[in-house]
Amino acid sequence: MTGLDSLTLGKRPKGRTALAARWIVGHVDGRHKLLDNAEIVFDEDRVIHIGAPFGGEVARRIDLGEVLVSPGFVDLDALSDLDTTLLTVDNGPGWATGRVWPQAYVNRGPYEMYTPDELAFQKRYAFAQLLCNGITTALPIASLFYREWGETVAEFEAAADAAADLGLRVWLGPAYRSGGMVCTAPGVLEPRFDEARGMQGLADALDFAARVGGRHGGLVQAMLAPDRVETCTLDLLRRTMAASRDMALPVRLHMAQGKMERRTVQALHGTTGPQWLARRGLLHDRLIAPHAVEAEPEDLALYAHHGVTIAHCPLVYARDGEMLRSFRRCRDMGINIGMGTDTAPPDMVLNMAVALMMGRAATGDDRGLTTAEVFNAATIGGADALKRPDLGRLQVGSKADIAVFDMADSHFAPRIDPVQSLVFGATGRVTRAVFVDGRLSMRGGQVAGMDLHAARRQAQAQFDRLLEKYPERTWGQPSLTTMFPPTYP
Numbered sequence: 001m002t003g004l005d006s007l008t009l010g011k012r013p014k015g016r017t018a019l020a021a022r023w024i025v026g027h028v029d030g031r032h033k034l035l036d037n038a039e040i041v042f043d044e045d046r047v048i049h050i051g052a053p054f055g056g057e058v059a060r061r062i063d064l065g066e067v068l069v070s071p072g073f074v075d076l077d078a079l080s081d082l083d084t085t086l087l088t089v090d091n092g093p094g095w096a097t098g099r100v101w102p103q104a105y106v107n108r109g110p111y112e113m114y115t116p117d118e119l120a121f122q123k124r125y126a127f128a129q130l131l132c133n134g135i136t137t138a139l140p141i142a143s144l145f146y147r148e149w150g151e152t153v154a155e156f157e158a159a160a161d162a163a164a165d166l167g168l169r170v171w172l173g174p175a176y177r178s179g180g181m182v183c184t185a186p187g188v189l190e191p192r193f194d195e196a197r198g199m200q201g202l203a204d205a206l207d208f209a210a211r212v213g214g215r216h217g218g219l220v221q222a223m224l225a226p227d228r229v230e231t232c233t234l235d236l237l238r239r240t241m242a243a244s245r246d247m248a249l250p251v252r253l254h255m256a257q258g259k260m261e262r263r264t265v266q267a268l269h270g271t272t273g274p275q276w277l278a279r280r281g282l283l284h285d286r287l288i289a290p291h292a293v294e295a296e297p298e299d300l301a302l303y304a305h306h307g308v309t310i311a312h313c314p315l316v317y318a319r320d321g322e323m324l325r326s327f328r329r330c331r332d333m334g335i336n337i338g339m340g341t342d343t344a345p346p347d348m349v350l351n352m353a354v355a356l357m358m359g360r361a362a363t364g365d366d367r368g369l370t371t372a373e374v375f376n377a378a379t380i381g382g383a384d385a386l387k388r389p390d391l392g393r394l395q396v397g398s399k400a401d402i403a404v405f406d407m408a409d410s411h412f413a414p415r416i417d418p419v420q421s422l423v424f425g426a427t428g429r430v431t432r433a434v435f436v437d438g439r440l441s442m443r444g445g446q447v448a449g450m451d452l453h454a455a456r457r458q459a460q461a462q463f464d465r466l467l468e469k470y471p472e473r474t475w476g477q478p479s480l481t482t483m484f485p486p487t488y489p
Contacts, residue, residue, distance in 0.1 A: 079342055169401065309384070
């Protein structure tokens with residue numbers, strides 16, 4: 001037996017590799033199954049055996065000991081910038097804390113608050129954090145509040161290279177929009193639109209998708225990312241959905257996610273976002289819609305009928321006392337639910353724990369949700385949203401996207417069922433190793449070619465520089481201490 005240290009970080013081992021573990025979450029007869037004292041074998045990028053010890057020849061056999069081997073998590077809403085939502089957890093409202101452009105800032109002309117190098121760095125840094133938390137597939141998301149308008153092709157070319165360098169499976173597409181919200185007086189928000197700019201963003205995104213899809217051995221795929229339903233015009237969404245159909249691309253559109261959106265869409269279109277799209281034939285089964293916390297019963301019925309996936313990001317909403325109402329109702333209606341992290345840290349294990357607690361709170365009892373259902377959402381649900389049955393599962397023929405969790409952590413006792421113990425008793429920090437496409441992408445909190453301690457210092461410095469610009473882009477130009485007072489004076 002040899003250990004993980006015998007493998008080269010950032011490389012795919014040559015020949016068959018057998019991983020023996022106390023527990024493996026395999027996929028048997030169409031469902032996850034917990035296998036005791038089992039073995040998984042992969043060759044190149046594919047699983048070739050799972051179950052009892054493999055009788056064939058292998059290049060190496062690694063006994064991982066007291067670990068849980070799992071499919072890597074699929075993150076449908078993976079934060080890929082520095083998380084500014086953390087500033088508003090104890091501070092608000094958004095118009096007073098730099099989350100909405102004030103008229104004065106619009107008058108002077110919005111500008112990019114990050115340099116191209118900073119944009120490239122923050123995606124690379126975020127991708128490394130995802131791997132450290134057992135996430136092997138990610139659909140990056142970033143805020144447009146700090147951009148001149150939308151995301152650029154150049155930064156996503158850099159993101160594709162970063163994913164290839166680090167070994168993360170990604171669906172990429174620069175976010176685009178036709179409009180944005182402007183604060184014209186305290187608490188008064190108005191939508192402003194520039195249709196030509198939105199159409200140019202879509203054209204750039206389609207050109208990028210045609211070039212990037214399948215790059216780096218299939219590790220990088222394309223998606224379409226219209227920003228939010230209230231920032232998109234009908235024509236922009238029509239063309240987006242037509243391109244999704246013609247090019248078989250997933251679309252992620254934030255919808256039914258907040259009260260500001262609900263009020264704006266009602267004022268603009270006389271209904272909710274999901275109902276507005278449904279009446280125009282724009283809901284379909286390649287659409288991923290975070291977060292559904294403001295979804296009405298009719299909205300959910302439309303999601304179920306059209307095969308829309310909800311990207312459930314419970315932690316970022318629980319911080320503000322909000323929740324999906326409810327996970328149980330959505331599943332009973334037949335809605336596919338995948339998971340997203342959408343915040344820092346990108347801890348999918350913690351998000352599953354919060355999903356369980358908030359799901360049960362939403363129904364008032366422990367029947368509101370099961371551990372298996374949230375674990376399925378973090379694996380199978382996300383893979384199904386992407387039409388990729390070879391992801392989110394460990395079975396013969398699936399991709400070798402594997403997460404290894406330490407079940408012998410010194411702070412982790414007593415252990416009962418390993419999946420329940422992982423979700424209720426741990427965080428993503430017990431992720432010991434991650435393989436993506438058969439490549440060892442993370443081991444012991446380290447990724448290939450990146451000093452995470454130095455990167456963390458760089459990320460903090462970059463965040464601090466952004467924070468210095470908050471007063472000029474906030475209504476009334478308040479001081480930072482006014483916007484974000486310390487917990488204790």
